[in-house]
Amino acid sequence: MYRSHTCGELTLANVNEVVTLSGWVQKVRKLGGGMTFVDLRDRYGITQLAFSKDINADLYEQSNKLGREYVLQVTGKVQERSSKNMNISTGEIEIIVDKLVILNSSDVPPFTIEDETDGGDDLRMKYRYLDLRRTPVRRNLELRHKIAFETRRYLDDRQFLEVETPVLVASTPEGARDFVVPSRMNPGEFYALPQSPQLFKQLLMVSGFDRYFQIVKCFRDEDLRADRQPEFTQIDCEMSFVNQEDVLDMFEGLTKHLFKVVKGIDIPDFPRMTYAHAMKYYGSDKPDTRFGMEFVEIKDLTTGKDFVVFDSAEYVGAICAKGAASYTRKQLDALTNFVKRPQIGAKGLVYVRYEEDGTLKSSVDKFYDQEDLKKWADRCQAEPGDLILVLCGETEKTQIQLCELRLEVGGQLGLRDKNVFSCLWIVDFPLLEKDEELGRYFAKHHPFTSPKEEDISLLDTDPGAVRANAYDMVINGVEVGGGSLRIYNSQLQNKMFKTLGFTEERAQEQFGFLMNAFKYGAPPHAGLAFGLDRLVSLFAGLDSIRDCIAFPKNNSGRDVMVDAPSVIDKEQLDELHLIVDIKED
Template sequence: MHRTHTCGELRLADLGKTVTLSGWVQKSRDLGGMTFIDVRDRYGITQLTFNTDDDESLRSQARELGREYVIKVTGTVIERSSKNNKIPTGEIEIKVTSLAILNESKLPPFTIEDETDGGDDIRMKYRYLDIRRNPVKNSLIFRHKVTQEVRNYLSALDFCEVETPYLIKSTPEGARDFIVPSRMSPGQFYALPQSPQTFKQLLMVGGLDKYFQIVKCFRDEDLRADRQPEFTQIDCEMSFVEQEDILTIFEGMTRHLLKTIHGIELDQFPRMTFDEAMRTYGNDKPDIRFGMKFGELNEVAQHKDFAVFNTAELVVGIAVPAAANYTRKQIDELVDWVKRPQVGASGMVYAKYEAEGAIKSSVDKFYDQEDLSQWAAITGAQVGDLILVLSGPANKTRAQLSALRMELGNRLGLRKSNEFAPLWVVDFPLLEWDEDSERFHAMHHPFTSPKLEDMALLDTDPGKVRANAYDLVLNGNEIGGGSIRIHDRDMQALMFKHLGFTPEQAQDQFGFLMNAFQFGAPPHGGLAFGLDRLTAILGGQETIRDFIAFPKNNSGRDVMIDAPATIEKAQLDELNISLLRTQQ
């Protein structure tokens, strides 16, 4: 038997017991006649004691142990004379009677401590060592808990978990596919799924009216802190439902997670249209834990001789709470921040609301106190606030001010990780114009149903057609999104037409789905949560990497196993990949 107890289990109630523990050497301390070893496993740390008076050879063996050696010890539980209230086992220790080294260890390239000296790159390369650290280990255990609660909630509502294929057909919509060459069909390729979208719709045609799957998805796209080339979705679909049914079910699931995991009970989630979100916060996933709503200033800022504002499509500002005391140096730093290429603003105007009726601005030459008071009223500024104003093309300016608002939220400590502010964003546009291809693309995907009252606009003004689509936002992050689907063949064909598909292209790419719609497809809709992002936010973090056991780096590489990598010429020959063969 390698262990009778774990390293985080023993307490004063276990005094006098003979126990066997196994784990890794965390650290050792040699104090003259005594040697102490901390042994660690997934469950915690227990102190071991070796006394010269009892067994000098045993103590000599203990003194030779290095960090991360794997050991097995047997001994008696005794009370610690110098207790450690920082760990659950801190009132006891093990007086060791036998010690076995199960495996030696090289000196790790970084310390296996909560606060480590290892940088991101080295910890990614030795991820299996990083997992021994509490922050990573606990994040993975937390992810397991979230996943289990999701399964429990959905199973209790009669959802059926069904696996869908990983080797599918490439489609032209959405992000780039990862492709897989077929050995048995030379010159043909599978694609890895970006989502199980069409398969879950086919399950609805098949009569499985409540489906879910916790599923890997793949997108060959540029990476950020909250993106990976392979990621996990909580994928769900329901039949005989309308939008309200889906919002109710999955708002309930989010409430269940917040209550079960954090003990937080929330009222009904607020709702906001896409247009309102863009107008008020400059993006479709606003963080509503704090204010600084946008105030559009065109009417009160474009009547003077300030050409910067007069020629702008949009003049818009925010009121930064209690920031009127910012120095010129601090404001100049913010101006430099919005001018960075990542934000792209050409400049920024400010006004300090210093006292009632006294507002000092960087454009006092053009605007009097009455003008500035109107700025304050529109942005909601109070005495002591700082008004910041950007101007330019409407869409770009909103995006720039949104970035500034989020940056200030971080700097002012307004984005608290232990506060949770969910929000439904609804009534998305069905289509969005792409400047590069000069055509409309589906904002979500081509299977999203348009609102029936907007159908007439498809031919005359397609950009104004609203979709039966919805996103669930939590703390400024989209954690889930979905829609009511098209379930009629003719409407789906019409949608493909407006997306630029010829009838032949639509049949070639999606004929299997359109054919299925001819056999009694029910009304259906669904939603998918990003499990990695949801878990990170519930865990109080913005980045997802520590909640994934073996993540890729920002270049999409797995530096631990060194992938992607070249493959042997013989494999390329079998796959009929001549281009790569000539490059090698």
């Protein structure tokens, strides 16, 4: 028996018991007077081991030769500590060791295995198996397990079946780029790794599996960022004989269940916000509603004052930062530089301070008097002590820039507390978006999203105005899930393909199996997929999803631990009938 207890469970109730523990050496503390203390760590916690020269000189000498991350098995008696550590669960006891077995020695690790490590991101990713020993990273994976477990339990209780769908599928050029896999047995042909199980879960609805889910790996060959990885995990769901409200109620219920069980938080009913409202007042289809600071249009109040910048602008929008009139000129200059960064692209920033004495001071005093500025302040519902920030330009671009400014200021003012959660549904998305360069429409979600019934006639006359029966779940400005009602009528699906510029041959080639299946009685159906990685990172208060994935890729899509992707042998390439230009070192 390697252990009778874990390193996180012994308390004063175990005093005088003889126990056996196994784990890793966290720290060795050599004290004067012939005493050495060793902190032994496993997944469950840390227990202090005591070695006394007076009690057992040989064991004492052995303890002084231990290094960090040595793997030990110890047996000894539990006793009450004279100097207690109430920061850990075992901090009131220690083990007086009478048997020590070194199960394995260890090289000195490249960084400290502690909560606040000295290892940078690159180093920790290279030695991820060591990073996973750290408590914060382990807790993230324990949280991930809990969320996945509770998701399965919730959905199982509601008659959902977990069904595995294929990992090797056909490539579909629409949407994100596929990862492709050459087929040795079919020379010149390729599988793709699935971007989602979309087509298969719809086929399961045709098959009569009216409630499906899967916690599934998906793959997209896209540029990476903090909330995106080339392989990610979805909670993928589909339901038959449901309308939009049925779906929203079901998965709002799941989210409330997870918050309650995992975090002990009661979340109120989710408000519904249209896509048009979100873009007009937040400049984003995933607005952070933990705070206000909604956009206010003031174009009509700014014209005719000889300020060419505003006069020539299509849109002039403002936000009111409550209590921020105390911003210094240095802080305002920093905000100006922030919005002028290439990633945001604003030309400049106008500000108005509403002083406590009621006067208004702005960066455009030359053009606007107190009466003018008071009109701005009134429309923004500003009060003495507030700061008004204004951007202008093309409507859509400026709203996106104003969104970034709003989030930056909200963060500076402490309004984006990671322990506060604001959830909502965004509904009534546009069905299509037009690529002006290509002169054609693309599906905003995917080609199987159902248009609103009252907008179907617009597919012939004004496709850009058609709204979708689509919905996204947004939490704290992060899109954590999205889905739609599906088209289940073959005629409407063909009309959708035609609007997207598909020829009958191309539609049949790519999606013929689904269209053929619909001929045999497809039920009304709808679905939704949550990003498990994003959901866990929100619950954990992380800025990146990487720390809630056991073995993530870096921002270049590389696994620096196993050095993937990598070059393969010419013999393998020949067997796959591939020709690759391999550069010689």
